[in-house]
Amino acid sequence: MARRQGAAAADVLSAPQEQATLPGESLARMSSGEQVRLYVRRLIFDGVLKQGQRVPQDAIAQALGVSRIPVREALIALEREGWTTIIPHRGAFVNALDEPSVRDHYELYGLFYGFGVRRAVERKGTDLAEPLRVLQQQIAETTDPEVLHRLTLAFHRTVIDAAQSPRLRTMLRQMTDIVPGNFFALVPDADEVEREGVAAIVTAIERGYPELAEREYATMLRRQGDLVVELFRARGMFDADDAEDGSAPTA
Template structure:
């Protein structure tokens, strides 16, 4: 992927930022700038330019930077500014492995509490996934599949844990990650089969495998985009 020339104007934010708080908009926008190669390891984050591009004050941008520092995307140097850090491949894989553990727990609970209606609704969603190739529609089907599992698991604590986890891919996962739709189809079918069989352990394992596979695909994509550069500009000390 070719580097973006220095001084290039920042792109306009896309529709994925709609209905988000200003801080969430800024965080997602900065992740997208990194993902698209407009900001690279060692670059200073242009806070003023980002605020202008989003039409917000610098306050939400600063909020976003604090959030992104916790996630490992950037490093804040006192009196120097915020700088793009080096993404870690193991951390990206761990992110999806942790998602797999959380959703696996939900699948275990949902299978224990399953009803015939749950299996029927999951079956309908799997059938729709097999027919659908539009990334936006696949994303909606995926959300409904996960929602049904979480709803049946009936654990407020699970929802609290998931709210604390943020996506690594800045945008529609199924549009940006090659192979993601196929992984979702195969994984969802395996989860459905386990739920129908009334096997909680198998359902948990199927969710974990699906999300590990998605983590593999994201790691491959990030590597191809040069986001795991082994060397590059060093952060100021």
């Protein structure tokens, strides 16, 4: 077991640090705890850390050049997000992912953004369609995943700003995307689903149908969830048999 845990620590040390960054962000601009959080999520996504495996805190601290304090802070945040479980006197362990949880995640996104667009149309009417159509056309034209990522964030942000719902903002801030990085660079066919989805949403807004815009948002995010499930299945991220010795005990 010691040899396996030592090998895991070596894998962490050899993993490229830039994988932890998100589009438009740099490690230098993030807090140490945020660096570690994104880094660990990416290690799980890339299969360096597997289900049931103890997170090698010292190796991660050394890899990122930080102390143990931000590592502990990050693991607490990751536990809140469902990525890890902290067991007193034993350490933090990677949680198993399951297909229903991934699907639920994107269903919830659909509910939140669907509510947001319905509220936005109720407040702004068809005028909301004008700035969204500009973004939708840019989304349709770009083939660059980085640009697509920024445009998509701008589209969602425009909808949520127009909804004028502080409560909705709070709920969305509490959700962290399951895919740690540029969604469109990592998830096959996600770009096409996004293009079709935002086009349908804008058309519904232009026609003054808030309920239809709400349904189109939910449909788009459900389809994105389907793609993430396919990706995770292909990566073996749903396979509980990958767990190694040193895993968290089961009830």
